[in-house]
Amino acid sequence: METYTNFQISEESWEQLYSVIPFQNNTETVPATKQRCQANARERDRTQNSVNMAFNALRLLIPTEPPDRKLSKIEILRLAGSYITHLDNQLYTGEMEQPCLMKSDEYNTSMCTFCWSSTKKTNHR
DNA sequence: TAGGCCATCTGGTCCT
DNA sequence: AGGACCAGATGGCCTA
Numbered sequence: 001m002e003t004y005t006n007f008q009i010s011e012e013s014w015e016q017l018y019s020v021i022p023f024q025n026n027t028e029t030v031p032a033t034k035q036r037c038q039a040n041a042r043e044r045d046r047t048q049n050s051v052n053m054a055f056n057a058l059r060l061l062i063p064t065e066p067p068d069r070k071l072s073k074i075e076i077l078r079l080a081g082s083y084i085t086h087l088d089n090q091l092y093t094g095e096m097e098q099p100c101l102m103k104s105d106e107y108n109t110s111m112c113t114f115c116w117s118s119t120k121k122t123n124h125r
Numbered sequence: 126t127a128g129g130c131c132a133t134c135t136g137g138t139c140c141t
Numbered sequence: 142a143g144g145a146c147c148a149g150a151t152g153g154c155c156t157a
Contacts, residue, residue: 036134036135036136037134039134039135039136040133040134040135043133043134043135044132044133044134047132047133048132052132072129072130072131073130073131074129074130
């Protein structure tokens with residue numbers, strides 16, 4: 001049994017589609033399928049406009065080296081958590097005099113990723 | 126080629 | 142009832 005749900009179908013295309021797809025019962029199956037496709041479209045829209053935009057916004061707040069480094073979603077979440085910890089450390093230890101001691105896996109140093117990143121920025125000036 | 130990542134679909138649950 | 146949210150499944154793309 002083939003499925004026809006992997007298409008993005010515009011509202012205008014539905015009438016055309018009804019005549020092509022061999023639905024068993026046009027009065028019941030088609031409206032249900034149409035509802036499903038509408039739900040799919042909403043979900044697509046939600047993922048693109050809500051979830052992904054939120055990830056993009058969060059990404060902009062995370063300093064990396066290089067700054068435009070591509071991060072996956074899981075990396076964004078993990079680094080955001082690390083960054084919060086880093087900022088928390090900074091809050092309690094004062095300014096950048098004392099880099100916090102979280103280990104950076106990324107650079108294999110004893111300095112945390114964000115202290116490392118801001119040190120590199122400073123050195124470039 | 127295997128593994129990671131992502132978009133999309135789907136059905137279930139919750140909320141208004 | 143309909144929409145939002147969520148998690149699991151699936152298939153495609155990319156990279157080491």
